[in-house]
Amino acid sequence: MSSEVKVISGKTVAEHNSRESCWIIVHDHVYDVTEFLDDHPGGSKIILKYAGKDATAEYDPIHPPDAIKTNLPPEKHLGRVEAGTVAKVEIKVTDQEKERQLRVNARPPLSEVLNLHDFEAIARSVMTEKAWAYYSSAADDEITLRENHAAYHRIWFRPRILRDVTQLDWSTTILGQKSSMPIYITATALGKLGHPDGELNLTKAAANHGVIQMIPTLASCSFDELVDAAQPGQSQFLQLYVNKDRNIIKRIVQHAEKRGIKGLFITVDAPQLGRREKDMRMKFEEADPDQVSKNDKSKEVDRSQGAARAISSFIDPSLCWDDLPWFKSITKMPLILKGVQCWEDALEAYDQGLAGVVLSNHGGRQLDFAPSGVEVLVEVVEKLGAKRGLTFPNEKFxxxxxxxxxxxxxVLKAIALGATAVGIGRPFLYAYSSYGVDGANHALEILRDEFEMAMRLLGARNIKEVVRDMVDASSIHQHIVAVPEDKLYHGNYESMQSVRLREIKASL
Ligand SMILES: Cc1cc2nc3c(=O)[nH]c(=O)nc-3n(C[C@H](O)[C@H](O)[C@H](O)COP(=O)(O)O)c2cc1C
Known part of the structure; x- marks a missing residue:
């Protein structure tokens, strides 16, 4: 491509407003996406809505800034749009949005936010419906989502008394990296749906509090932006969705290693994304049926795809155990499988020489009725002990x-049961969606205060003293579905929605 950038008028761009010739503007650059329409993971309709127009406002919350450049061949970058010639895409401020803004202004001060559940309650009122649907949704009937927290209710402490608990230290080491607490911020995609700074909020809060952030493959900020924003000495991990194109993966992995990433977490529980109906319904409600049928009759089925499905069609369902030696051959970073759900697979990961596993069901977003991570932890510790003589926590695995x-x-229950550390997802999303970086910082302060109190009352002066005998997990395998009278978390766990009537347009 010549180094001279062509300047194109907004009027010319506006002429390319159809499926036959579709140009869009993103950050003042003009792109011809005609041939890309059917390959767009989010479907063609959303692009066609912006055909001939400036799509930046729609593009930004979902994509890393460089995504369009890396996904389109250079000849499709047509040039720069002439300043002042683009018709402003009118963003209608709906009554619903005005009401949301009023709720945003009515947020309580952070000093009144006492625990992580509080963030969820606030986020639900102040986030956009689309962001709330994507972040809060889980698969099918959301039973695993509920079980994930409920499982911790079936583990009870056996506290020790009369120990000198004046000095406490709950710092630890995760994959050789220091962490001020035995937690890390796990990977959650599309950070900018909740807040314009997206995952950067987490990078900053993680730096302030000395904890580790796992950067998602599908972050809304670019990978380099998040690594550049880290403080000297701040550790970061990378979560990897495996693309069908292994050259792309090799490039991502080796680049991550060069940039100092300290652990590669390969997500293995998502050969297909789960049905997150709350998110899917949002997409139905957003689509304008008239527009859709005018522009793109052939692909109406696509409309059922929520934000989650829209961004993930590149994930390779053929990924299998045989691929792991290849990963080992391309990097020296510790390799961890994220999404292991039974002891047999944990054992296989150990036998293949991996650095560890995350016992996880993806926050209940994949297979409904998959067990909670903490329940799986109990069986993994038992079986890997019996079969390979391992004790946990274990440095090597x-x-x-x-x-x-x-x-x-x-967290302390999981540590007592043998975990090295625990990942926390949604609470941080809710915290920064509601209060930006201050919210993420406050979430970590809450955890820090809770660690102090809980360790003192448990009689554990450091993480090594949080031992198996301090918990009774004998009821962990008894699955009880929460009964309706149990109102403890009613405020947060919403009832399932049903299909709704469309807006009735004709007047009586
Ligand atoms: C909004 C959202 C997006 C997520 N995106 C990803 C992702 O891109 N990759 C991944 O491996 N896990 C993803 N997860 C799963 C989390 O890493 C983690 O397993 C889960 O959130 C933990 O549950 P919690 O939210 O109850 O803490 C996502 C979870 C949420 C809530």
Missing amino acids: QLFVDGGVRRATD
């Missing part, structure tokens, strides 16, 4: 758990 962790007591 580290066990992590995520899903439903909302209190430091939850």
Whole structure:
């Protein structure tokens, strides 16, 4: 491509407003996406809505800034749009949005947010419906989502008394990296849906509090932006969705290693994305049926795809155990499988020489009725002990758990049962969606205060003293579905929605 950038008028761009010739503007650059329409993971309709127009506002919350450049061949980058010639895409501020803004202004001060559940309650009122649907949704009937937290209710402490608990230290080491607490911020995609700074909020809060952030493959900020924003000495991990194109993966992995990423978490529980109906319904409601049928009759089925499905069609369902030696051959970073759900697979990961596993069901977003990570932890510790003589926590093969962790007591239960550390997802999303980086910082402060109190009352002065005898997990395998009278988390766990009538347009 010549180094001279062509300047194109907004009027010319506007002429290319159809499926036959579709140009869009993103950050003042003009792209011809005609041939890309059917390959767009989010479907063609959303692009066609912006055909001939400036799509930046729609593009930004979903995509890393460089996604369009890396996905389109250079000849499709047509040039720069002439300043002042683009018709502004009118963003209608709906009454619903005005009401949301009023709720945003009515947020309580952070000092009144006492626990991580509080963030969820606030986020539900102040986030856009689309962001709330994507973040909060889980698969099918959302039974695993509920079980993830409920499982911690079936583990009870056996506290020790009369120990000198004046000095406490709950810091630890995760994959050789220091962490001020036995938690890490796990990977959650599409960070900018909740807040314009997206995952950067987490990078900053992680730096402030000395904890580790796992960067998602599908972050809304670019990978380099998040690594550049880290403080000297701040550790970061990378979560990897495996693309069918292994050259792309090799490039991503080796680049991550060069940039100092300290652990590669390969997601293995998502050969297809689960049906997250709350998210899917949102997409139905957003689509304008008239527009859809005018522009793209042939592919109406696509409309059922929520944000989640829209972004993930590149994930390779053929990924299998035989691929792991290849991963080992391309990197020296510790390799961890994220999404292991039974002891047999944990054993296989150990036998293949991996650095660890995350016992996780993806926050209840994949297979409904998959067990909670903490329940799987109990069987993994038992079986790997019996079959390979391992004891946990174990430096060489580290066990992590995520899903439903909302209190430091939850974390301590998992640590007592043998986990090295625990991943926390949604609470951080809700915290920064509601209050930006201050919210993420406050979430970590809450956890820090909870650790202090819980460890003192448990009689454990450091993480090594949080031992198996301090918990009774004998009821962990008894699955009880929460009864309706149990109102404890009613405020957060919403009833399932049903299909709704469309807006009735004709007047009587
Ligand atoms: C909004 C959202 C997006 C997520 N995106 C990803 C992802 O891109 N890759 C991944 O491996 N896990 C993803 N997860 C799963 C989390 O890493 C983690 O397993 C889960 O959130 C833990 O449960 P919790 O939210 O109850 O803490 C996502 C979870 C949520 C809630």
